Amino acid sequence: xxRVTDGVVLALALSALAAPRAVVAQIDYRNLDDDRPTRVExxxxxxxxAFEFLVPYAFERERSGTAIHASILELAYxxxxxxxxxxxxxxxxxxxxxxxxxxxxxxxAFALYNFNTEGALLPAxxxxxxxxxxxxxxxxxxxxxxxxxxxxxxxxxxxxxxNGAVRLTPDAAAAVVEALERWxxxxxxxxxxxxxxxxxxxxxxxxxxxxxxxxxVNGGLGLRWQWRPTTVFDVGxxxxxxxxxxxxxxxxxxxxxxxxxxxxxxxxxxx
Amino acid sequence: MSRSFLILAALVALGGVHAxxxxxxxxxxxxxxxxxxxxxxxxxSYPEAARLFNAFDYGHAVLYERLYTVPDSARAAExxxxxYRFLTTDLLVRPPRFAVAEEVIEPSYAKLAWQAxxxxxxxxxxxxxxxDAYADERLSPAQSDSLIExxxxxxxxxxxxxFPAVPKSMALMDEQYYSQVFRRAYPTFNGLIWAYHxxxxxxxxxxxxxxxxxxKKAGIQAAVARFWDMLKDPPASMPQVxxxxxxxxxxxxxxxxxxxxIYDNLHMMHDIIxxxxxxxxxxxxxxxxxxxxxxxxxxxxxxxxxxxxxxxMMGHHMGGVEAMGGPVLxxxxxxxxPDPHGGHRPRxxxxxxxxxxxxxxxxxx
Numbered sequence: 001x002x003r004v005t006d007g008v009v010l011a012l013a014l015s016a017l018a019a020p021r022a023v024v025a026q027i028d029y030r031n032l033d034d035d036r037p038t039r040v041e042x043x044x045x046x047x048x049x050a051f052e053f054l055v056p057y058a059f060e061r062e063r064s065g066t067a068i069h070a071s072i073l074e075l076a077y078x079x080x081x082x083x084x085x086x087x088x089x090x091x092x093x094x095x096x097x098x099x100x101x102x103x104x105x106x107x108x109a110f111a112l113y114n115f116n117t118e119g120a121l122l123p124a125x126x127x128x129x130x131x132x133x134x135x136x137x138x139x140x141x142x143x144x145x146x147x148x149x150x151x152x153x154x155x156x157x158x159x160x161x162x163n164g165a166v167r168l169t170p171d172a173a174a175a176v177v178e179a180l181e182r183w184x185x186x187x188x189x190x191x192x193x194x195x196x197x198x199x200x201x202x203x204x205x206x207x208x209x210x211x212x213x214x215x216x217v218n219g220g221l222g223l224r225w226q227w228r229p230t231t232v233f234d235v236g237x238x239x240x241x242x243x244x245x246x247x248x249x250x251x252x253x254x255x256x257x258x259x260x261x262x263x264x265x266x267x268x269x270x271x
Numbered sequence: 272m273s274r275s276f277l278i279l280a281a282l283v284a285l286g287g288v289h290a291x292x293x294x295x296x297x298x299x300x301x302x303x304x305x306x307x308x309x310x311x312x313x314x315x316s317y318p319e320a321a322r323l324f325n326a327f328d329y330g331h332a333v334l335y336e337r338l339y340t341v342p343d344s345a346r347a348a349e350x351x352x353x354x355y356r357f358l359t360t361d362l363l364v365r366p367p368r369f370a371v372a373e374e375v376i377e378p379s380y381a382k383l384a385w386q387a388x389x390x391x392x393x394x395x396x397x398x399x400x401x402x403d404a405y406a407d408e409r410l411s412p413a414q415s416d417s418l419i420e421x422x423x424x425x426x427x428x429x430x431x432x433x434f435p436a437v438p439k440s441m442a443l444m445d446e447q448y449y450s451q452v453f454r455r456a457y458p459t460f461n462g463l464i465w466a467y468h469x470x471x472x473x474x475x476x477x478x479x480x481x482x483x484x485x486x487k488k489a490g491i492q493a494a495v496a497r498f499w500d501m502l503k504d505p506p507a508s509m510p511q512v513x514x515x516x517x518x519x520x521x522x523x524x525x526x527x528x529x530x531x532x533i534y535d536n537l538h539m540m541h542d543i544i545x546x547x548x549x550x551x552x553x554x555x556x557x558x559x560x561x562x563x564x565x566x567x568x569x570x571x572x573x574x575x576x577x578x579x580x581x582x583x584m585m586g587h588h589m590g591g592v593e594a595m596g597g598p599v600l601x602x603x604x605x606x607x608x609p610d611p612h613g614g615h616r617p618r619x620x621x622x623x624x625x626x627x628x629x630x631x632x633x634x635x636x
Contacts, residue, residue: 030372050303082299117299120382124299157375192375194329195367226369229311260306266428 028052028258029199029226030192032161035072037222037236037252038203040163040188043124043152045114046084049260052076056234056254058177060247063240067095070105070177082114090178092138104136106175112150123153130165132180142172146180161188171210182208197226204241217241220250232256297385300432304396305425309410309418313402316484320474320491321402322366323498327467328395329367330358331541332376334460338548340379342555344456351460358463359502380548384562387544390432394537397426398471401530405478406487412479416526423530430570434536436529438582440575443568444513444539449550449561453542456549462509464545466501466596468538469514470494472531473599475523480600493602501596513538514595518586522600528579535582540569 032042036054046052054074061067069092076086087109093102112128128148134140148165164185171182184207191200201224206217222236235253240246304310314321333354341347373388374381381388404410404418427433445451454461477490501509516531516538517524524531547553547561568575577585592598 030375044299044301047301047303078303081302114299116296117385118382119296119385122296154374154378156378192372194371194375195362197367197369229314229369258303260303262306265303265305265425 028256029197029224029232030190031232032188032190032199032201032224033074033076033256035252036254036256037224037234038188038201038220039184039205039218039238040161040186040203041150042159042161043114043126043150044117045082045112045126046076046078046086046258048078048081049265050078050258051260052086052256052258054254054256056252058250058252060250063244063246063248065096068177069093069095072178076110083112085109085111088178090175092177094138094176101138103138105177106132106139106179107135108132108178118152118154123151126150128165130180132175132178134175138176140173140175140179142169144169144172144174144180157192157194159190159192161190162186163188165207171212174209179209182210182213184208199224201236214245215242216245218246222252227255230257230259299385300389302393302429304400305422307418309403309407310400311403312408313399313406316406316408317402317488317491320470320495322368323363323495324366324399324471325368325370326358326362326366327471328373329362329371329376330354330463330467331391332371332373332380333358334464335380335544335548336377338453338545339383339558344549344551347549348457351457355460355463383559384544386432387540387562387566390434390540390566391537393426393429393432394434394533397422397530397533401527402474402478405475408484419527419530423527423533426533427529434533434540434569435572435576436532437572438532438577438579438585439536439539439569440577441539441585443565443575444543444546447543447546449546449553450543451546452552453545453549458506459509461542461545462506463502464541465510465513466498468541469501469510469519469596469599470498472514472516472520472523472534473596475520476599479522479526490600490602494599497597497599497602510596511594512589513542515586515589517583518589518592519595519599524583532579532582536569540565 030042031044031046031052032038032040033052033054034041035058036056052075054072054076056070056072056074058070058072059068060070070090072088072090074086074088076084078084087107089107090105091102092105093100108130110128110130112126114124114126116122116125118124126149128150130146130148132140132144134142144167146165146167146169148163151162153160162185164183165181166183167180169180174180184205186203186205186207188201188203190202192198193200201222203220203222204217205220206215208215217240218238219241220236220238222234224232224234227233233253233255236251238247238250238252240248334351337347337350337354341350373392377388400422401419404415404422407415410418423436427436473494474491477494478487481487481490516534520531543565544562547558547565553561586592586595589595
């Protein structure tokens with residue numbers, strides 16, 4: 001066990017936030033990624049050949065008094081048409097009763113496949129698979145697998161997103177952050193402000209961490225803002241909606257940047 | 272819970288897999304643009320023009336949305352008049368910093384014809400990247416031209432969404448059973464779209480002709496001012512025929528014939544879709560099918576194509592550059608100002624802040 005102050009962890013997270021410099025990206029403030037800033041995400045993948053690099057910071061205070069700091073570095077790549085793959089490397093620190101544990105909270109790999117764009121009848125529909133490997137001092141005990149179904153439907157400037165996920169592996173000691181819950185489901189409603197390149201989003205989620213756990217119901221609000229042509233800034237807040245279960249409050253902020261590598265594109269122009 | 276959820280997920284997945292384009296479902300099929308440090312150079316150096324294009328995107332999108340969702344022609348005319356006012360007195364005057372999310376503006380149209388939206392988006396990316404290639408002062412003219420050819424190669428790798436690099440016949444736009452309905456019913460909005468297209472291809476000229484960044488800047492400001500001039504007395508002051516790239520942007524066409532042909536095909540397709548959406552002769556239930564047939568025709572490089580020589584002459588047959596909005600070069604004070612209308616031409620530095628003219632009522636057939 002290592003002891004560090006929350007301030008050091010926060011400084012590390014903030015320095016990580018400042019680290020990425022956008023290379024080339026697209027205008028993607030409407031691409032609602034999971035946890036950026038809401039847990040519910042949209043049903044659309046990263047564009048083919050695009051990399052999306054996310055550097056967030058999150059803080060959560062539990063009713064028990066436990067505080068969790070996390071920076072969940074994420075890289076996603078549009079590997080195939082209408083599909084992306086990616087991984088997350090969550091760095092976390094928990095502080096409880098004056099003691100702080102910190103370390104890697106597992107490694108997560110994921111893949112999302114989108115079946116269709118939204119049409120006159122069907123919403124956009126996708127499936128996603130997640131695997132968490134127990135790596136690091138806060139990474140849990142077992143490899144965990146989960147699948148998630150996603151749907152997105154729009155009405156002009158508003159969109160509704162539905163997510164539902166279930167873990168396929170048995171309950172086990174879980175990672176501190178980015179753990180795969182027994183099941184969870186959520187709905188998010190967003191609204192686009194196209195002149196300001198801003199997306200406002202609100203969500204309600206519910207789920208159980210393990211089969212025997214109490215049902216957790218949380219609400220969240222967030223904003224995504226196109227800061228530069230290449231960079232999106234997001235910020236969000238969440239809180240439990242049941243009296244005894246869930247975070248007193250959770251805050252997140254992050255920066256995402258999309259880019260591509262010429263050598264990976266067809267008819268490479270870097271010749 | 273788990274079993275029910277998995278069954279639901281499987282049903283959802285199967286529903287998505289089995290949905291075919293014929294049933295109204297398209298694949299998303301978005302692709303990232305070609306990377307390079309030249310990207311966004313135009314926005315950084317010439318924001319007054321680059322941001323206008325964001326407003327242009329709104330104009331295209333809202334046009335299709337209104338034509339599709341307001342089938343009653345009287346109500347459509349009213350809706351388009353309101354949008355014209357909004358565009359010319361607000362959005363074009365204070366355009367967005369970044370591209371407009373067109374799905375937000377045209378949600379029904381995007382669901383109807385996603386493939387068309389994809390094709391337009393991919394061509395607009397080429398448009399934007401070629402501005403960037405010219406605007407990047409680190410590149411020599413030869414390097415810019417080389418990059419533009421390679422960008423065109425890259426654009427054409429997506430055969431499913433690329434307009435061909437050979438000029439398609441104008442008959443596809445002007446001689447179909449739905450042709451010219453939109454321009455006759457809504458000449459002012461049509462003139463605005465043609466003014467957009469004049470500026471979109473015309474801006475290449477000062478970027479090529481300008482010997483210094485300040486010359487390029489002045490030329491671009493003059494072109495933007497000329498664009499505003501076109502809105503002074505609509506539709507008479509607007510282009511009377513579709514601006515042809517070879518005619519409006521001869522310097523660009525001389526260097527990049529393929530890209531110029533792509534733009535004319537793109538702009539023809541813009542007009543064709545307007546016609547299909549506006550035409551009563553295309554039943555509402557058939558709009559998607561007719562649009563997709565037109566898209567397929569445009570992707571076909573073997574049928575209904577013109578020779579480049581014939582294409583270069585088209586502008587002359589259509590009335591020349593004067594009928595298309597006038598030449599882009601020669602607008603600066605002290606240079607030879609071609610003036611098809613003989614009217615006052617605003618100074619470049621004041622044009623963007625001047626209030627646009629009041630709207631004339633749309634002429635109904």
